[in-house]
Amino acid sequence: MGKHVRIRAASAAAALMVVLPLCLAAGRAAAADFETGAGDVLLRRCLECHGASDPSGGLDLSRADGLLAGGDSGAVVAPGDPAASPLLARVIAGEMPPAKNGVARSLPDAEIAALRDWIAAGAGWPEGRHLDPFERTTDSRGGRDWWAFEPLRATLPPTVAGVSHPIDAFVRDRLAREGIAPAPPADRRTLLRRLAFDLVGLPPTADELDAFVADPAPDAYEKQVDRLLASPHFGERQARHWLDVARFAETNGYERDAEKPHAWRYRDWVVKAFNDDMPFDRFVLEQLAGDELPDRSEATAIATGFLRLGTWDDEPNDAEDYQYDRLEDLVNVTSTAFLGLTVKCARCHDHKFDAITQADYYRLAAAFWPGPVHNGRAKALGGPSAEQIGFDVLGWTDLGPEAPPIHALKKGDRHRPLAEVKAGAPSFVGTLAGDFPPPPADSRTTLRRTHLARWITHPTNPLTPRVIVNRLWQHHFGNGLCRNPDNVGFNGPRPEYRDLLDALAADLVAGGWKLKALHRLIVTSATYRQASIHPDMEALADRDPGNALLWRADRRRLDAESLRDAILAVSGDLDPRLGGPSFKAPIDGEALEGLSMKGGAYQPSPPEECRRRSLYMFTKRGLIVPLMTTFDQCDTTVPTGKRDVSIVALQALSLLNNGWVRGEADACAGLVLAAAAEAGPRVDDAWQRVLGRLPSAEEKEAALAYVTTQMAGEAARERLAWASMCQVLFNTNEFLSID
Structure with missing residues (x-):
């Protein structure tokens, strides 16, 4: 008897050993079928509205129990019976997914068949599987597999005959595959003018141009590059780009638009940082957490002015609500400037297009929550006092080493708090996600901003190096490799040269985050040195109207500051002094009528101060100098990585009728008249x-x-006539543009 039991037991065990792997294999096959079939359809087509977070109609299709529970109108699936399943019926009828912007989104037959077969087979769902709408990119949104979140590709430049520069290798290889020949090199005068405006924001002098044209040395161009990179004006030009991103202005905005004391010192810190070639990771760290550093100083405290540059309302309608608006400004400027993402869109709900959850938004916001976001004291202008910072600067610091809890808010309503959120790295760079550690017992602050800065500049965070490389590329070409420098997410265009962008980003990190080396690499490429006119211009413009493939250089109109500085330079009036308090440019009385507080609210500086570079012009949010707005000076209330560029009749009219321009044309005429006694040589000198x-x-x-x-x-009328001639030259496309 015992023997038979043992035999039966052994037989059962043997059978189990055969059946169990088959069952496991079948389970794996079913799970695989779900992932590539119905699960994929649900994830890509349905979770936009029926995810776990606030599901439409109460129907959560992200997990098995949600599917079986149905929604507000009842069950949606009858396992084993497709004909009795309302979900399938509505899909077949074209009602789901619903039309978007008037465009039907009916599913293709293959996807409908996948749902039908799945329901017919019992609507099986892999155990523990939770469909995450952010896990993969779909037709309507980006996932965590979106290109910008992927690790940097360590791609070597392709081998191209006769090409040694790494940038040119990527570009020429692509052009060759497209059957396109690059434009010829720009002539030396055009090239030096382009280089000078890009690196220092000023035109080269006639003597500098003549010397470069006549220089027979094989490294003549490289010598010009190094000269301009070493110029103190390099930092001024690069600072102008960054100040746009930092939403720099020297007043608070709103009705009273009061001055922000010492804001100019932040501007000067930026100039010095670029001139000193401060590593970009340190540049980030000082602006976000300069007050928390072991080697903190007045300079690092000034750097935190980055967090104070936004608008500030001294009498908000609801002070408690307003602190969340201030948090949004801090999250927005940080995520836009350094990460190139629109994280602020997740303040009230999960991001509609990117893999950014509402919890991610509040994890970042929690880094600033310990600061004076709720400080409404007019004397401190919404920030910490000099005593709290430790220096009399426009800066930022926490109000102590502990912070009150912060909660996500349902639809952004502070009266509807959700779960408490811990300060930490967001989830969209999955390998780096996690809570920030608490500060040591003797810490003055929470150190949350230090941890945030370290996360932003972590060597494996792919966003930061891509974004800053893309910004620098745009400064030299007019467009970035990714055309929207402030949004590398789903709604931003993908880069045409992804491998080139990643190679430059990887080199930047490996090289210690030094930006001058990157500038030099870009401007010494043959791609940068191309002419803006191509022999096959018409055909290629039809084929690639945006020049995304980089087959020529783009002609670019001077920005407002470069135009004003160029006029001062050629007129002999430019004061090249660096740094110091800003000057207030004269503004016509008609424009001042727009101020709510008149009576001496705006007093221009002495004329000699107004000859300084436009970087040092006082920026009043409620009153931008009209000539500057005419030439598209950016909105100072939000980060701006790329200015609008318009070509309108008002610009020509301004250059012909503006009193300041007429005055500079007269100064230029004085130099022309002094240069020669005869009219012919005077024309030569003017040109x-x-x-x-x-x-x-x-x-x-x-x-x-x-x-x-x-x-x-x-x-x-002689001087008046020559002044008119100079003013005409100011209005030429050749003067207004970089070729």
């Missing part, structure tokens, strides 16, 4: 001074005729 070249015979003849007409036979 060289303003345009950097001699006039053609036709241009010279027209200029002489113009001056003669303007003088109308009256010697007393």
Whole structure:
């Protein structure tokens, strides 16, 4: 008897050993079928509305129990019976997914069949499987597999015959595969003018142009690059770009638009940081947490002015609500400037297009929560006092080493708090997600901002190096490799040269985050040195109208500051001093009528102060100098990585009628008149001074005729006539543009 039992037991065990692997294999196969079939359809087509977070109609299709529970209108699936399943019926009828922006989104037959077969087989769901709408990219949103969240690709430059520069290897390889020849090199005068504006924001002098054209050395261009990178004006030009991103202004905005004391010191800190080639990871750290550093100083405290530059309402309608608006500003400027993401869109709900949850938003917001976001004291202008910071600067610090809890808010309503959220790294860079540790017992602050800065600049965080490389590329080409520098998420265009972007980003991190080396690498490439006119211009413009493939250089209009500085430079009026308090440019009385507080609210600086570079012009949020707005100076209330560029008649009219421009044209005419006694050489001098070249015979003849007409036979009108000529040159496309 015992023997038979043992035999039966052994037989059962043997059978189990055969059946169990088959069952496991079948289970794995079913799970695989779910992932590639119905599960994939549900994830890509349904979770936009029926996810775990606030599901539409109460129907949560992200997990098995939600599917079986149904929604507000009852059950949606009858396992084993497709005909009795309302979910399938509505999909077949084209009602689900619902139309979007008037466009039907009916599922293709193959996806409908996948749902039908799945229901017919019992609507099986892998145990423990939770469909996460952020796990993969779909037609309507980005997932955690979106390209910008992926690790940097360590791609070596392709091998291209006759090409040694790594940037050119990537570009020429792509152009060759597209059957496109690159544009020829730009001539030396055009190239040096382009380089000078890009690196220092000023035109080269006639002597500098002549010297470069005549220099026979094989490294003549590289010497010019190094000269300009070493110029103190390099930091001024690069600072202008960063101040746009940092939403720099020197007043609070709103009705009273009061001044932010010492804001100019942050601007000067940025200039010095770029001139000193401060590593970019340190640049990030000091701006977010300069007050928390072991080696903190007045300079690092000034750097935290980055967090104070936003608007500040001294009498909000609801002070408790307003602290969340201030948090949004801090999250927005940090995530936009350093990560190139629109994290602020997740304040009230999960992001509609990117893998950013509402919890991610509040995890970042919690880094700033210990600071004076709720400080409404007018004397401190919404920030910490000098005593709290330790220095009399416009800076930021926590109000202590502990912070009150912060909760996510349902639909952004502070009266509807959800779960408490811990300060920590967000989930969209999955390998780095996690809570920030508490501070040591003797800490002055929570150190949350230090941890945030360390996360942003962690060597394996792919966003930060991609974003800053993309910004620098845009500064030199007019467009970034990713065309929207402030949004590398789903709604931003993908980069045409992903491998090039990643290679430059990886080199930046490996090279210690040094930006001058990156500038040098970019501007020494043949791609940068191309002409803006291509022999096959018309055909290629039809094929690639945005020049995304980089087959030529793009002509770019000067920004407002470069235009004003160039006018000052060619007129001999530019004061090249660096740093110090800002000057207030003269503004016509009609424009001042827009101020709510008149009576001395705006007093211009002495004329000699107004000859400084435009970087040092006082930026009042409620009153931007009209000439600057005409040439698209950016909105200072939000981070701006790329300014609008318009070409409108008002710009030409401003250059012809603006009193300041007329005054500078007169100063330029004085130099022209002093340069020569005869009209012909004077025309030569005017062209060289303003345009950097001699006039053609036709241009010279027209200029002489113009001056003669303007003088109308009256010697007393000579200077006025030449001033008019100089003003005409200010209005030429050649002067207004970088070729």
